[in-house]
Amino acid sequence: MTNAQNTYAVKVDGKTVATVAGAKQAESVINQLIKEKSEEIGRQVSLVQELEISKVRLDRKAVVDKDTLRQILYPLLTYSLEGAVVKVDGKATFAFESIEEAEEFLEKLKEEYTIDPRGVITFKEEIEVVEMPVQVEQVTTVQTALAEVKEKGTIPTYTVKEGDTLWDIAYGNNIPVEKLEELNPDFKPELMQIGQVLRLSDIQPIINVVCTFEKTVEEKIPAPVEVKRNSAMLQGQSKVVQQGEDGLKEVQYKIVAKNGVVTDKVALGETVVKETKPRIEERGTRVLVASRDFGGGRLAKPSAGAIVSPFGQRWGRMHTGIDLGGPNGSPVVAAENGTVVRASWYAGYGNCVDVSHGGGMVTRYAHLSKMDVSVGQSVQRGQVIGAIGSTGNTTGPHLHFEVLVNGSPQNPANYL
Numbered sequence: 001m002t003n004a005q006n007t008y009a010v011k012v013d014g015k016t017v018a019t020v021a022g023a024k025q026a027e028s029v030i031n032q033l034i035k036e037k038s039e040e041i042g043r044q045v046s047l048v049q050e051l052e053i054s055k056v057r058l059d060r061k062a063v064v065d066k067d068t069l070r071q072i073l074y075p076l077l078t079y080s081l082e083g084a085v086v087k088v089d090g091k092a093t094f095a096f097e098s099i100e101e102a103e104e105f106l107e108k109l110k111e112e113y114t115i116d117p118r119g120v121i122t123f124k125e126e127i128e129v130v131e132m133p134v135q136v137e138q139v140t141t142v143q144t145a146l147a148e149v150k151e152k153g154t155i156p157t158y159t160v161k162e163g164d165t166l167w168d169i170a171y172g173n174n175i176p177v178e179k180l181e182e183l184n185p186d187f188k189p190e191l192m193q194i195g196q197v198l199r200l201s202d203i204q205p206i207i208n209v210v211c212t213f214e215k216t217v218e219e220k221i222p223a224p225v226e227v228k229r230n231s232a233m234l235q236g237q238s239k240v241v242q243q244g245e246d247g248l249k250e251v252q253y254k255i256v257a258k259n260g261v262v263t264d265k266v267a268l269g270e271t272v273v274k275e276t277k278p279r280i281e282e283r284g285t286r287v288l289v290a291s292r293d294f295g296g297g298r299l300a301k302p303s304a305g306a307i308v309s310p311f312g313q314r315w316g317r318m319h320t321g322i323d324l325g326g327p328n329g330s331p332v333v334a335a336e337n338g339t340v341v342r343a344s345w346y347a348g349y350g351n352c353v354d355v356s357h358g359g360g361m362v363t364r365y366a367h368l369s370k371m372d373v374s375v376g377q378s379v380q381r382g383q384v385i386g387a388i389g390s391t392g393n394t395t396g397p398h399l400h401f402e403v404l405v406n407g408s409p410q411n412p413a414n415y416l
């Protein structure tokens with residue numbers, strides 16, 4: 001063993017990586033590496049690996065010099081510093097140079113999603129800052145961490161089971177079918193297979209900021225509508241008796257926002273600031289029907305005289321209205337509200353006025369000596385529209401009055 005001398009093994013985590021001639025030599029190389037790293041990042045660092053220098057007996061020819069030792073150790077060693085980690089639900093997720101930086105990161109994250117300064121800001125996840133050694137290459141900056149917290153989150157997924165339909169999956173996970181299709185553009189429902197994995201949402205941040213606050217909002221109270229029945233107006237007609245006015249109320253809400261997006265809104269109470277004024281509408285209920293028994297459906301008598309000739313067969317031909325007697329020039333009034341659709345000479349009817357009342361009903365006033373209305377004019381029940389005469393096919397002055405429903409003559413006596 002004449003060639004055997006004392007040599008030193010350099011072990012990294014228990015494994016020999018080199019043999020050197022002297023222990024001091026090895027120590028100085030290691031110390032130099034630590035010093036350089038500390039200077040590089042401006043903080044005192046420590047080795048992560050366990051280093052051991054121990055005496056061994058070995059052929060001197062196998063030993064390496066300082067430069068070679070440095071080249072061997074350089075890629076093997078990693079360093080740590082006294083920093084801090086942010087744990088998310090118990091898992092160390094972000095490493096910082098200091099506890100101050102870890103706290104600054106969390107504060108900035110909160111600030112970014114503080115919708116209301118009086119709100120309570122919390123994290124959805126359990127967050128803990130722990131002061132501990134962190135590996136130099138894992139240390140991140142506040143800015144990088146703020147970006148990564150959003151970009152490196154998780155995407156909730158669903159694995160297709162036997163019997164699933166697209167609708168089941170969407171409904172079961174509380175998202176619209178369209179959103180599910182949008183999140184999975186390559187997915188074809190008709191080719192859905194058991195075990196296929198579908199995205200259920202966009203990326204979810206690693207840490208979610210929840211802001212809970214109260215807010216008072218002014219809201220309009222729509223004016224209520226009150227409907228009154230008016231038997232003096234025809235069915236289908238209506239008029240506004242009172243214009244409504246909207247009211248105003250202050251509503252206190254408890255609002256929950258996740259990452260700046262409102263996810264829940266609960267009304268806590270409200271105060272009426274201005275009462276509403278109802279809109280009141282009158283709607284006509286009067287119906288024109290061929291029945292003496294119907295109290296609401298009467299027409300006004302178009303002239304004062306008695307019925308001198310009834311509706312029906314007369315002298316072998318049909319009398320399509322009734323004749324009301326009266327002297328020449330006595331007033332003729334509209335039997336109901338309506339619109340004048342004829343006011344002209346009309347063959348045997350002579351001067352003839354037709355008034356349409358809607359619903360297919362028209363009243364006709366014939367043999368008039370004069371006409372006081374024109375086509376298109378609105379007339380009111382009882383309004384004078386002309387005067388009794390004997391124009392057209394007649395033997396003397398009288399009013400020939402007809403009630404036509406969808407063009408077919410009805411017995412006017414049933415409507416008066």
Ligand SMILES: [Zn+2]
Pocket residue numbers: 309319321322323399400401
């Ligand atoms: Zn007649």
